[in-house]
Amino acid sequence: MTALPPPLPFLPDLAPGTVWLVGAGPGDPGLMTLTALHGLRQADVVVHDALVDARILTLARPGARLVNAGKRGHQPSPRQADINASLVAEAQAGRRVLRLKGGDPFIFGRGHEEATALAAAGIGFRVVPGVSSGLASLALHGVPATARDSNHAVILATGHLAGDAAMDWRALARCGQPLVLYMAVSTMGPISAELIAGGLAAETPVLVVHRATTEREEVAEARLCDLAVMARSGQIRSPAIVAIGAIAALRRDILPHLTTAAVEPTA
Ligand SMILES: C[S@@+](CC[C@H](N)C(=O)[O-])C[C@H]1O[C@@H](n2cnc3c(N)ncnc32)[C@H](O)[C@@H]1O
Incomplete structure (x- = not known):
């Protein structure tokens, strides 16, 4: 197994009770930002889209809960309102929440809808751009x-x-x-x-x-x-x-x- 790089002290911390809306890039983990990786290594729960590459999910902190918010098999996708509500609930429970989206979260990614829901609930959040x-x-x-x-x-x-x-x-x-x-x-x-x-x-x-x-x-x-x-x-x-x-x-x-x-x- 490849060793993870050492922690990077100049990167922000993902605080309990807050959410990061993170772009995972197009697939290749090498195209993910260092901040995205740093967040993945701290998150208690990672709520990810279907298009997020499996290699990237292996970089999550051991013990982190991975939640697939994308399409599952032939079942319908979860409604956006339910995803918004679950992000709010996870943060209100005091968890470090990382919402992981393919590419960039604000390019055809509904990131703004989630940011709006978090703001309305008074939850602090950060947007981490990704390579679209x-x-x-x-x-x-x-x-x-x-x-x-x-x-x-x-x-x-x-x-x-x-x-x-x-x-x-x-x-x-x-x-x-x-x-x-x-x-x-x-x-x-x-x-x-x-x-x-x-x-x-x-x-x-x-x-x-x-x-x-x-x-x-x-x-x-x-x-x-x-x-x-x-x-x-x-x-x-x-x-x-x-x-x-x-x-x-x-x-x-x-x-x-x-x-x-x-x-x-x-x-
Ligand atoms: C919901 S949009 C998400 C776009 C994403 N936020 C971005 O910035 O890349 C999904 C669409 O993005 C494109 N897409 C995402 N990942 C891709 C990939 N690895 N290769 C080609 N197209 C991709 C496809 O057009 C796909 O239908």
């Missing part, structure tokens, strides 16, 4: 989120909209800036059609990264016009990041020298 899967998927595979000659903005968007919300995909297409899509596999057909209708070239380069930084990672290059069929035929599967724009092709010149294996194959 969208940005990790790009950088690890040699795709710059911004490149001076290519784009001056990058749009993070979700394909899974809350309630009756609607997204004006044509307007996003007209921005001419690259799109990094989360939770978009099941809506890939209509989204790609809208982007093309909004003026994006059908040939626009795309990079799809499934389960980035895990042993099950899969990467595919495509064109915008391929996405609907790829999603329908199962060539793109969730969870995935879909990056659309000229930046997706910028990796081609550097690929021969780029090590993309985030996880070294096990012997």
